[in-house]
Amino acid sequence: MSDNALSTTERESRLLRALVQLADTLVDDYDVVDVLHRLVEHCVHLLDATAAGLMLSDQHGGLRVVAYSSAQTHMLELFQLQASEGPCMDCVHSGEAVLVADLTTEVRRWPRFAPRAVEEGFASVHAVPMRLRRETGLLNDEDLLVVRALADTATIGILQERAIRRGEVVTEQLQTALNSRVVIEQAKGVLAFAGDIEMEQAFHTLRSYARNGGRRLADVARELVVGELRPEDLLSVRRRPSDV
Known part of the structure; x- marks a missing residue:
């Protein structure tokens, strides 16, 4: 300890x-x-x-x-x-x-x-x-x-x-989480490059933006990757203590 x-x-x-x-x-x-x-x-x-x-x-x-x-x-x-x-x-x-x-x-x-x-x-x-x-x-x-x-x-x-009303839903949900990981990593790279910040800081910025807007992390990441959101929109968000 x-x-x-x-x-x-x-x-x-x-x-x-x-x-x-x-x-x-x-x-x-x-x-x-x-x-x-x-x-x-x-x-x-x-x-x-x-x-x-x-x-x-x-x-x-x-x-x-x-x-x-x-x-x-x-x-x-x-x-x-x-x-x-x-x-x-x-x-x-x-x-x-x-x-x-x-x-x-x-x-x-x-x-x-x-x-x-x-x-x-x-x-x-x-x-x-x-x-x-x-x-x-x-x-x-x-x-x-x-x-x-x-x-x-x-x-x-x-x-x-x-x-789990139908067993396949669990598999689909977990697979969605795995697939979401890919687009989140891409979005982190976009933010890190645009803001000249570390990847971990980019992730916390991405998550803060999603939480503040009551949105899913993967949805925000996808919009950033395809250009529907600008990096500046997210980089203005500061991580709050309650995010931990």
Whole structure:
């Protein structure tokens, strides 16, 4: 834990706010991409983690990176996919939590991923599956309960009753999230170039504009990419503290 670790009271308060945000998906028309980004951000802040990322399985059973808290995390998640090894890969294949306190001890297990992650400054990794009904694994007991609560709440939102009246709707919804990721990345590039800003700042600007207008993130991104929105329209928006 760092010097910036939350006190027990602060953590409980923040966890409650996080669960309320995620629970909104049960009753409102919601933006699944934004929900998943909120999930990784909550994990970072509540667990005092350096970074967090999230992968989803697509219609063909392949994994794709959908949400991440930093560009560094994004690259490391992509490296797992390229190398076909790492905690997320093992987590998906086994359906169990993968908890590694010291990455330097896992070189034989992940000969390509472990050295790369250590080189990037990561000392430990934990991967927890988004599952319904079946339980998994162990972190620190309290931390694991937090991760499970967040992951399970987000999963329930995705699998809510109105979305699973027909099984194919769930697959279509998740595929939409995966497809939206592509246009969002394109829009981030447009903003980053136009405003001479970092990609992460571009994403927060894009999301602030969408939230302030009560619009879906992917819709705003698509309009920006095709020229229906100008970069200047979004760059005038400043990220508010409540966006985290």
